[in-house]
Amino acid sequence: MTAAFIRVYDSYWYVLGEEVRQFEQEFSAFNQVSNTVGVANGLDALVLALQVLGIGPGDEVIVPSNTYIATWLAVTHVGAMPVPVEPEPSTSNLDPTLVAKAITPRSRVIMPVHLYGQACRMTEIMALAAQHSLYVVEDNAQAQGAAFAGRLTGSFGHVNGTSFYPGKNLGALGDAGAVTTNDAELARRVQVLRNYGSQQKYYNEVTGYNSRLDELQAALLRIKLQQLPDWTRQRQQVATWYNQHLADIEALRLPAIAEGATHVYHLYVVHTAHRDALQQHLMGQGIGTMIHYPVPPHLQKAYANLDLPAGKFPIAEKLAATCLSLPMWPGMTEEHVAIVAAGIRSFELQILSK
Template sequence: MTIPFLNFKAQHDLLRDEMANAFQRVYDSNWYIMGSYLTQFEKEYAEFNQVAYTVGVSNGLDALYLALKALNIGEGDEVIVPSNTYIATALAVSYTGATPVFVEPNVDTYNIDPSNLEQAITNKTKAIMPVHLYGQACEMDEIMRIAEQHQLFVVEDNAQGHGATYNGKITGSFGHINGVSFYPGKNLGALGDAGAVTTDSPEFAERIKCLRNYGSKVKYVNEEIGHNMRLDELQASFLSVKLKHLMNFTQQRVAVAQWYNNNLQGVGDLILPKVHSDATHVYHLYVIRTKFRDELQKHLNENGIGTLIHYPIPPYLQQAYAHLGHAKGDFPIAETLADTSLSIPMWPGMTSDDVNTVGAAIRSFFNEK
């Protein structure tokens, strides 16, 4: 690819020495699980995310699952999730034995629409799981108000929203307990699988620490049936390095998004990202929409420009969820987004020339139209 969808080179060139030193420190420590580097990162991330506690775990999906389990959500319960999210959000609910209940997003922001929540609440509903999709913060004030009114828990899926805010408050700090992913492609990415749970509750934090480690707080003493879902020392050390640079990388993403906005405004039938007036967007992804999506993707690929579709099949239409009985047409906004959305290159280190090249290729496609 002339311009790949994702390129780590700029980040890795900048961080090479720091990351090598981090590896060396962990290697020389001879202690690789549940040690001082994990404790250090948990403290640093809690401070960044403006919460009392961060508990490092194996990945973002496990973070969401453990968060729900810490709330004692299980068989017979329901958890409200967006109809257009990545399937991991729903899987976390299913792992507990509970049922994911899908609601439509706002067609402009792609985030869960608070006005659709109350009609989905039943006497089985235990939690709402908003997803800060593509990096834009959800309308958290209204979501929290509805949750409080109906005595529901809120579990934020903050996999894509590191550092985004709503009314000045950072994502991952609103909910009672929240999950975050550090998958390599995320805005804060490890060099392998990694995740964390964030919360202000000491009880929830202690429960997660126990659950992630075989249900044990004291070695060989198991209080409950737990899991092996720990964040290892090496990834924690890498994340501590990258966390120091996260806001710089985020500023670069925002600059790239603004270049795209200027470059693509008024081109064809393109719909560009729209940001809620009370939210900020950290642009984990830059997603455009067009009814010619598949043709445009083919054109860009032929011109050496990488793209992805987030996400081509909504979770409720996946075979994995056929047992819920949903059919095409049940959630028309989610399906419209699935049919028209295209993610174009977005990464720290992209230059204005890179964006101009992508923009020129997109404009040439619509000029031919």
């Protein structure tokens, strides 16, 4: 990491230089796509993806009812309408059968989110999109390296967005993101938009943005990208240990994986009706957990104007009320997992004794 920092510092070129070009090529090879365009963050990646497809006012974009709000914000920022669809309760991912029912004459895009690191059922989603002449924009922020039917997430959609926020499986040391696509013309348009709408300095073709992946973050991501496959294997091993140590706890629902999907475990999320009490119990034992995400987008104040009251999307609301992310990181040992499992078991005994 230090060598990469020095290399960038000594180059005297800090924006859209050789490090970004090299990272874009290397991430394209990793993600099995023709084009990667580095941008400032994951939200910008989704906004630019929608914009180059011409999505705007009057258009509808099908989104999951349970996701991080950035998915919805991207739709709002281009002036389109987010149309929430409930997930499969078992996987927390978008349910293709419900997507089909949500398609209207105003639908333009399906935006699946590979939540927590598990690939959505992309074969069915792509078939629906083709049947109804819709675009697909994957939100791949949590799932770099996951696959469905042997094909990597972030390579299915017409144009896709991903995030390299520090907490992601492939994280920068600050905000960073990228757009991936197999369409060279769409990639070119994103390149123009990310740089003030310009291909040549001081000559602006369109009203663009300042959304550029900087050289330092690109250099650091190039190093970490080399480690990502190994880190993914370690995350999957930790998940296997969790599955083994938690298998017989009836009050706890463990992650389920759809047939044909792989999971890279950005998060290891369990569900329980006693979520808040369990979180406090584990905290008392020095075990930190997190809730991803406590409030679904339709219940956020930011989307009060859509008039989507509590009860409108019961699956998303139930998942939000019961989800708990257990500790998960590359290098976590089985001993660490056993400590977390013991803490959960001690809580279970407390509940059963009442």
